[in-house]
Amino acid sequence: MNRHVNAIAGRLSLRPPQRQSLEILDRITEVIPPRKVADAVAALEAIKAEFPTVTDFERDFPSLCFALATGVGKTRLMGAFITYLHLAHGINNFFVLAPNLTIYNKLIADFTPNTPKYVFKGIAEFSVETPEVITGDNYESRGALLNELLRCKINIFNISKINSEVRGGKSPRIKRLSEYIGESYFDYLAGLPDLVLLMDESHRYRASAGVRAINELKPVLGLELTATPFVETSRGAVPFKNVILDYPLGRAMADGFVKEPAVVTRKDFNPAGMSIEEIERLKLEDGVRLHEGVKVELETYARQTGNAIVKPFVLVIARDTTHAGQLMQFIQSDRFFGGRYAHKVIQVDSSKTGAEEDEMIERLLKVEHTEEPTEIVIHVNMLKEGWDVTNLYTIVPLRAANARTLIEQSIGRGLRLPYGKRTGVISVDRLNIVAHDKFQEIVEEANRPNSTIRLQQVIIAPEQFQQKTATVVSQSRLAAKLGFQPEQMTASTSVASGGEAPAFATPEEQKVARITYEVIRRLENQPGKLPSVTYLQNPEVRETVLREVAAQYRPQQLEMEGVSKPDLAAVVAKTTELVVQQTIDIPRILVVPKGEVRSGFKPFTLDLSKINYQAPSEELWVQHLRTNHLEIIGLGHGGIEESRLEDYIVGGLIDFDDIAYDDHADLLYDLAGQMTSHLLGYLSSDDARRVLRFHQREIARFVHAQMQAHYWEEAVDYEVVVSKGFTELKTSAFTASATEPPLDFRTSPTDKSNMAKYLFSGFQKCLYPVQKFQSDSERKMSVILERESLKWFKPAKGQFQIFYKRGADHAEYQPDFVAEAADTIYMLEPKAANQMTDEEVLAKRDAAVKWCRHASGHAGTYGGKPWKYLLIPHDAIAENMTLTGLERQFVTR
Template identity: 45%
Template sequence: MNSKAAYIKQRLSLREPLREALDIVAELAEALSLEKNGDLDGALEIVSSRYPSCTDFERAFPSLCFSIATGVGKTRLMGACIAWLYLQKGIRNFFVLAPNLTIYEKLIEDFGNPNYSKYVFNGIAEFVYNRPVVITGDNYEQQGILFRDTEIRINIFNISKFNRDAAPASKGKEKGKPPRMKRLAEYLGHSYWSYLSGLNDLVILMDEAHRYHADASRNAINELKPVLGLELTATPTDEKGLPFRNIVYEYTLARALADGKYIKNPAIATRKNFQPKGLTDKEIEIIKLEDAVSLHWDTKTELEVYSRTNGVEKVKPFILVVCRDINHARETADYLRSASFFNGAFSDKVLQIDSSTRKDDEVERQFVELENADNDIEIVVHVNMLKEGWDVRNLYTIVPLRAANASILIEQTIGRGLRLPYNGERTGVDKIDKLTVVAHDNFDKVIAEAQNPESVLNKFTYIEIPEEELGAKTVAVTALPRVENEVQQETERIASIKDEGERRKATRSLDAKKAIINALPSFSAAEGVTSSADLLKPEVRQLVMQKVEHDLGQGQINLFAGEILVEAGIAYADTVASYRKNSIDIPRMDLVKGDVPVWFEDFDLDVTSGFDFRIMAEEIIRRNLKDNMVDTIGVQQGALGRETPKNQIVAEVLNYSTEVDYDSNADLLHKLARQALEKLESTLDDTTQLPTLVYQARKFIAANIGDQMKKHFRMGEPHYREPKVLPFVKIEQWDGSALALNGYKDYRDPVTPVNTIPKYVYRGFEKACHFEYKFDSKAEKELAFVLEHDIQVLKWLRPAPNQFRIYWQNNTKRYEPDFIVETAYSIYMIETKAANELDSREVLEKTAAALRYCSYATGFTTANNGKPWKYLLIPHDQVATTSSFEYLAGRFEMKC
């Protein structure tokens, strides 16, 4: 791992997707020359060999796109990249493009104001005394200290101003003059454009990069001649809807939702049994606004309880109301402030912000301070705030009043409220981690669009297969182990024998070999078999022959069983010798983890907050767009349940948390429910209302209890169960596909471009346990070359997916190592992995499982005079055809 990258990741506390992206920047920046007007084709070959999704830079310089979902932290990644390029490569000149004025102003604060809460360089000691100089599209003409050797310069331009200042004027008094950036600047002795384009270390960073693929922007950016471009966007498609061809990393909205860590869970809400028929548009708007307040109050209470319970900062949520135009916004804001709306509860808590109010200093101040807990605003009314760059973390409820189709609601509206308030990560509290869009009149259409596989909620990748590849016909292929391949070839030879007697004799001999091969892996140490070498012992031979005889007698009567048994006796030694020559002794075991021990510690319920409820009149139903989970918010008194209040609470706690088992925790559950009821009863003037209150608020009460129980939830560490180990298993066949035309290659043949390596089936192996294999990467193909040519390697195997029974991720996934290699003294399990993924949780879990297998395998084999098992985890960039296996084994062996 690059030490500077590790330092920056630690100092900036980067989230996992940003850590992965920074590693890629570090890897490729080290591999590329970063020279002005360098070899573009050569640079593309380097990048595409490592990241096949990058097939074209689409610019006149190396430019890498990082597709990262809104809310994950693209700006923070830009800061990390600038820090690494300066600290590692000495680059001091950067040019940052913003897509609009909002992001432009935000980036100036992000990069230039150390007192700003979101300053991107906080923690980088080198930038404390050498703070980067920020040059903007508004002050570049006044800069006069551009040539100090030690300063880091970050130019930040709004793309519209950049295009305007870089393009020739076309009318008015400016007509005929050079573009503003290309005019002579006296303090420079030439134009600012000439200064920028003449820099030998200029790196350009493009925020919301999909905005800069139009011809005018592309041409102007190309003229700057940077040494490297870094593009960041959540939607890597150009103006024609075509996916970018220079993507090297993706963390899509769908992936972020699936991970459930860094963004809110979006949900659509409507009133239960809502019937718009007969209602005017105005009446529908009022219902949506009233229900938004019910949702808002519910979220506000949840946030306050969470703040008190966990001792963290208070977060004040707000509602965003999106209107059709300024007149509509004014009417809506006036209504929300009026006594007709919740008796004037929001008279001083509504902010209308659009082009008619934006210049009001007080309105602007309140808008900028929306995230502050002491800001009074709880409803923002806006006409066109749904655009990139509005970066707030306390927006929880959105009410679109203007007409919008389902896809726009999902792709634009939801994106504005995805950011999370607490360290940018989910808390585990559903209502705090949820964004709600109130869409009574569009509910079904939005749900249908959310379930569309092409929706951004479900589309895991923007990297699409080129059309020409879609038309390439493929066929299914099966690679048999050498032992079985020899049987198949013998079967084909026998079929060509014309003499019936000779053919029958040959068939019996082949049937005998197959019967022996099928019987061999079924023996254990209890029967005297600790390795394939024991198969030659007379006593084991006798056991195998008994098994052969037994198997021949199973099923349909075999009239030739006696003849086959005789042939088996004759062929036994040669068959076993062939089996051992073409196999590796892979101990068979089912490596699984045992049950996780869990329990709840006894405690008393904290009722100091979170138990202040009002009896409401109706219910709102809300549905998550990603997982279709549905919850309801009570706003109406309904039919009361038949169960007692205490039993209702207990039942809801069990529904709320799947971790709570009634039989094991009945006493605690009833105790906590009783304490909750005592508190609730104390808040009521009329205690006969208690059953009604409990029925309406039962979900919230249960959630409060469940959340407190979670704090007292204890979980032990599951351990792998000690497996029963058998000495060896058969080598499994693997199945795959190959191009129907020209789909096979010799493994020694070079393949270009390298992203086509997975398409082919490779042949020509002499030491492998199969005659042909497929490879997923250049590193795997080159490692196979090393194994074939290294004198220390006796045999090797690329295992089929079902070769091992090594389970990980709570026994839900099976580990599939890349290679098994046998030398004179050891057997190695090998994994090749992208260098930037070595520290990922998935790799670490797989490594732990593989090491445990090797430990059990070694315990068995060494106790029986066999070879120890070792595990190698090899970074992809450390494998070359010139590598020796001894070097790789010595450097990358993982220890338990």
């Protein structure tokens, strides 16, 4: 493997299909070195011998297609291709073709440094000497400098302009004489010895006159990228003959690189007797109702995880411009939710010209921005390739079409994930297609045996739409008393109130209090000076805080009548007292090795009893490659032909972060040998090779999972480091009803099976005004803690840095309750009685007990309270129980 492949894949964080594409390019350059080819036929035969899916270059020069599903990252792959060819083969000249103005402008932005999606971010060589970007708009003026530029040059051109000029009988401008360089720019490029042609969305212009003109450039290599490797003709779809890698949408969904599409309908929906207009109105209204719920879920997730808030939008697909205009008028009228979306909708089609078109395009390009008001986009077949948004979550198709067309044309623009990966939260990872009248037809189409995708089904009862939700932000009572406000307030944000009045009456006092709190927060990182918040009551510590506050405080406009300077000492004293009262000491504990750490995997025998892969037939292989069936796409066609069968497994295993080839080579080949011996026990050598190519990633994951049980780690010694004596209470966020008030925690709701939807309040000792419970047992625990503890709370994600082993990963453990009593701090975990011996529950318990042991050790250094961990079965929790009684039965040491 070329060393550049590993380096580029790491620096650009390439996904597996992108990395596989780069590995293929690396092999291509070995088979046919990138230089002017005199004999394209011989080059084709050399490629076919190793990549049998390529039957024709379809050009006069070597040209190969990488078919990657929408949302996987074709532009980043282009950047990886250019980086590799420049670093590994010294190629300096690239010609990038775009199919339309939208993609042309997007490519220019993505290849321009200091832009959000810059494709070379992380490539050190290009940060020192940035590639020169030459466009279809500036190539003439830059021509005089071309020969002086020795560095990498990327030409970006729009094929549409060339097509129009060729069809009109005129020679493209690129072929006309340039006074700057003494020849046409086309001839200049054609004369270069190292020009590589990259074609973005190549299916859009593959057979056009413009591409035939561009083909005269005779580049050393052509690289095509598309999600649809076929050309639509009157006779149907004609597949490309030069596809060297095919990674379709179904595979991208299975691997979690895009959203999961779902078709949505109403419960018991029956269109009989309804007019087309009535059905459209219902779909529009339900789409927006669904959108409002998604908007809240996205904000809640962002606040819970500390990510940026994503503003979703609805895409409405109209039949034609007239229909789009009618929809626009309806949505802007009072008949559609009282006109609330009148200024939140745009119409995107060819009916707009001049200033209206400019405004339309500007709003469309900013639809991802949270400050841009657009939440509904109506379009008529204009939003195709190149419009890369990550915040499309609801699609309402109103165009008459068959199920397959609806699926293919609807989902393409909405598959990209806002955070770049699946989150595990259904509402954040799902794309909704509202198709009441086409629901069954779409489901049947998606369930066809040769369908490349599988759709989820979402059936919503009408009463669910009536339950308007909001994101409820629950700050600690301390934050509320000090006058803090949550960041990024939106129309969907509600701040929980526990009836807390601000602790300070005047703006100047509030300002001093906030400065005081920031000074105290900085002291978190000095556990030697401040091992506990109780030390804030120490006169010396309080004097130190006061001096720092006085140095930072700048009074504003004290000369105004009625404004007096606050008593700094009094405000600091009151603030520190509040912090002591409204905080439980949660230290930040790190366990770090002293000296060298050694780790590895012990030899073992694989359990292969369930491995019974069968090799696909050659006939089935060919058929599926032409029709894009999901089953065959996983075949290593386009992968490197390994000399040893074991190399397929080893090559898959070394992609895991916890496996270093140099340290584990013997074990890896031993395990790979066990697997290949098993396969050869019932398959021929050729069939075993094809199984390993087909299932390489799955087999590697299978072996890696078994390796985890045989992992070992040893260090000379470990030491516990306390980096913070206490930590700030993190803000919580919940999705809850926007109209119903929180319930009283003392009363059990009638629907206990759906506890997670309720918000509870009425607490006196809880450090937050509202809480959510996952079960009625948790609610009962809060009743006990209100009576028995001094203060308690349910920690937000990230409050504790406790991690436990879950397979190959280290997951974060978030305990259910923390409570401080007179002489103990408790970490409490109510759990269903039938889960008490669950492997993951026990792993969490062990990690938490170890943390409590270290926290108690730290508390012992200053006379603080010890920590104890209680794992409690749900059926042992009753309101008459006491903390000491629970401790006697369930404490884990």
